[in-house]
Amino acid sequence: MPRDVFDEAEYERRVDRAKERLHEADLDAIVVSDPANMNYLTGYDGWSFYVHQAVVVTAERDEPVWVGREMDAGGARATTHLSEESILSYSDDHVHSPYDLHPMDYIAGVLEDLEVADGRIGLEMDAAYFTAKSYTRLQQNLPDAEFEDATLLVGWVRIKKSEAELEYMRQAARISENAMQAGIDAIGDGVPEYEAAAAIYEQLIRGTDEYGGDYPSIVPLMPSGDHTDTPHLTWTDRPFEDGDPVIIELSGCRHRYHSPLARTTFVGDPPEELEETADIVVEGIEAALDAVEPGVTCESVEKAWRDTIAQYGLEKEDRIGYSMGLGYPPDWGEHTASIRPGDETVLEENMTFHMIPGIWTEAVGMEISETFHVTSSGAETLADFPRKLFTA
Amino acid sequence: MPRDVFDEAEYERRVDRAKERLHEADLDAIVVSDPANMNYLTGYDGWSFYVHQAVVVTAERDEPVWVGREMDAGGARATTHLSEESILSYSDDHVHSPYDLHPMDYIAGVLEDLEVADGRIGLEMDAAYFTAKSYTRLQQNLPDAEFEDATLLVGWVRIKKSEAELEYMRQAARISENAMQAGIDAIGDGVPEYEAAAAIYEQLIRGTDEYGGDYPSIVPLMPSGDHTDTPHLTWTDRPFEDGDPVIIELSGCRHRYHSPLARTTFVGDPPEELEETADIVVEGIEAALDAVEPGVTCESVEKAWRDTIAQYGLEKEDRIGYSMGLGYPPDWGEHTASIRPGDETVLEENMTFHMIPGIWTEAVGMEISETFHVTSSGAETLADFPRKLFTA
Numbered sequence: 007m008p009r010d011v012f013d014e015a016e017y018e019r020r021v022d023r024a025k026e027r028l029h030e031a032d033l034d035a036i037v038v039s040d041p042a043n044m045n046y047l048t049g050y051d052g053w054s055f056y057v058h059q060a061v062v063v064t065a066e067r068d069e070p071v072w073v074g075r076e077m078d079a080g081g082a083r084a085t086t087h088l089s090e091e092s093i094l095s096y097s098d099d100h101v102h103s104p105y106d107l108h109p110m111d112y113i114a115g116v117l118e119d120l121e122v123a124d125g126r127i128g129l130e131m132d133a134a135y136f137t138a139k140s141y142t143r144l145q146q147n148l149p150d151a152e153f154e155d156a157t158l159l160v161g162w163v164r165i166k167k168s169e170a171e172l173e174y175m176r177q178a179a180r181i182s183e184n185a186m187q188a189g190i191d192a193i194g195d196g197v198p199e200y201e202a203a204a205a206i207y208e209q210l211i212r213g214t215d216e217y218g219g220d221y222p223s224i225v226p227l228m229p230s231g232d233h234t235d236t237p238h239l240t241w242t243d244r245p246f247e248d249g250d251p252v253i254i255e256l257s258g259c260r261h262r263y264h265s266p267l268a269r270t271t272f273v274g275d276p277p278e279e280l281e282e283t284a285d286i287v288v289e290g291i292e293a294a295l296d297a298v299e300p301g302v303t304c305e306s307v308e309k310a311w312r313d314t315i316a317q318y319g320l321e322k323e324d325r326i327g328y329s330m331g332l333g334y335p336p337d338w339g340e341h342t343a344s345i346r347p348g349d350e351t352v353l354e355e356n357m358t359f360h361m362i363p364g365i366w367t368e369a370v371g372m373e374i375s376e377t378f379h380v381t382s383s384g385a386e387t388l389a390d391f392p393r394k395l396f397t398a
Numbered sequence: 399m400p401r402d403v404f405d406e407a408e409y410e411r412r413v414d415r416a417k418e419r420l421h422e423a424d425l426d427a428i429v430v431s432d433p434a435n436m437n438y439l440t441g442y443d444g445w446s447f448y449v450h451q452a453v454v455v456t457a458e459r460d461e462p463v464w465v466g467r468e469m470d471a472g473g474a475r476a477t478t479h480l481s482e483e484s485i486l487s488y489s490d491d492h493v494h495s496p497y498d499l500h501p502m503d504y505i506a507g508v509l510e511d512l513e514v515a516d517g518r519i520g521l522e523m524d525a526a527y528f529t530a531k532s533y534t535r536l537q538q539n540l541p542d543a544e545f546e547d548a549t550l551l552v553g554w555v556r557i558k559k560s561e562a563e564l565e566y567m568r569q570a571a572r573i574s575e576n577a578m579q580a581g582i583d584a585i586g587d588g589v590p591e592y593e594a595a596a597a598i599y600e601q602l603i604r605g606t607d608e609y610g611g612d613y614p615s616i617v618p619l620m621p622s623g624d625h626t627d628t629p630h631l632t633w634t635d636r637p638f639e640d641g642d643p644v645i646i647e648l649s650g651c652r653h654r655y656h657s658p659l660a661r662t663t664f665v666g667d668p669p670e671e672l673e674e675t676a677d678i679v680v681e682g683i684e685a686a687l688d689a690v691e692p693g694v695t696c697e698s699v700e701k702a703w704r705d706t707i708a709q710y711g712l713e714k715e716d717r718i719g720y721s722m723g724l725g726y727p728p729d730w731g732e733h734t735a736s737i738r739p740g741d742e743t744v745l746e747e748n749m750t751f752h753m754i755p756g757i758w759t760e761a762v763g764m765e766i767s768e769t770f771h772v773t774s775s776g777a778e779t780l781a782d783f784p785r786k787l788f789t790a
Contacts, residue, residue, distance in 0.1 A: 098715060242610075
């Protein structure tokens, strides 16, 4: 992500909002390990999250500090507006080290230099790349610090998007539409699953005539045949066969912003039950989208879906959506609000969600999804793609 | 990964070897969180690692136990040989939960049922996805357990490959060759970086005429122009320009097995310095490959590289390789042996490594890599692709 993705003022606003939450939580600093949160606060972008790294925000210091592996410091210079004194790096012998060195030893030193080592420090305790070992090494190095769980502190800042962020999500939606069409076109009797995946992936990266696509945080998912009830299986060498339902879930990505989309197609003549299920899912998703407006809760949106499908004797226990946008593997979700019973998050303008309800019966699985933006007047769906069962 | 990727006996051998290491470490059980380790022991394959999941191996029980999210249990049935009583799952309200529920609460209950709750339990303390929160929740739920760091226990089993694993790595190498050729062919003056990335990705998934490719654990990396010293940047909309060096690092993937490959190309007429650097890197990598044989140490292989480039007044501080094979995002490395000073791991037959030395001078960056298999007579490189500087 080059430095011109967002202007410097946008990052300053984000850091200011994170600092407000630091203040509210009475924290002196936060160690941000989630790569999406690191990107959000600084612009840092690189496939370096397989080693430990962090952005540290303190209540006192104007700029965040980026800390990572020496060979990635150049990436921080290339993709952030940070000044040179805010880019710190550890030597390569900390990586998968046989010398009892750990990157968190270095990061503990940075926290000392920032004069927060005896303060209250927020940690993203449940973020994918903040390991148990990272935590125990910080504890060992900083015996006077008081650590607090701040997993979602930045996530709750991220949930409301700026106009510039929404523009990248709309661009991602254009890519999603193109890739979905490529997938539906590629699927057919006798075509191996991987060929459809290749067509989708090629289009996800080729993007549109005006701009390319970034890698999505989740690969295209294409459960098919007997496996439409196992949503996280990926493609195999198996050829599609007449009679296969195929669910396609994918997302275009633009400067790490996503706009996921799911549709279901059928190889051959779909059974009547699947056609009927598609109609119910479409009716349910439209009822849920109609329920969206600033001031209502996430659970009330879910209820609109549930009440609709209940009329047909159907129920679904899983959540039907979640806030999302900026992301890195393994996930494009923000892990804050979910559209499900018990989630009393109140919708506000410029929040963005992926609504992905599905119905799985004994015979078939069916998913249709939309990414939507909460506007003053309701839900604006980002993609423009027919909501129906496709056939191949 | 369907169940026929490896036969059941291969998984039994792997579990037996893991149990030997449990015994050596005096552990009653291990909670395996790394998705590559979960796959290695059971065959489980799915993009579900963005939620907490585990495979539990105990000293006493024959079969490992898979524990994951309810909607992923079908994936475990589809991709493993495990019996139904060894597939356990938690309800969806544990996921990004607003109810103070955590998947590790459920997994703690599984450990109780397995009668190891008051025993010595190995945890993959530094594995991506085993979060600090996962650790503290296990501690809270199991006050009588004694936890030990077993991050690399399964990794040290994985380092030596079976013939069946090597065959998948060779298949991955065929895909790497095809994708590298597609990338080199696509790069040219005025071509946007994303178009080259799209061509590479399409080929990575399309694979070969005989079989398709799985998604690689790391996206194709293509630092170019001024950024060849920042190895983990990904593609942008920028068009390649005459005078750009471009490093391509990629890996084909087959049933989650990788065979990474890096080459450098140059848009236009390469400067003499880059040509000379390429010759030095090729000489150095060949010296290092020649040094490989069972019984020598990793550090002695690195020394062969370092001594060779030192003759030209060059030095490089980073490690030049690492053991690898099976993997999931964010990494295809096994995190055990590294080819670098101080690593005294003794090479044994059927270990596999990615050797990726690079030289970065003020003016240029240059990488050429090979994936190799340690045979009784030395290093067998898996890909067959010219070791030289390419031009576009």
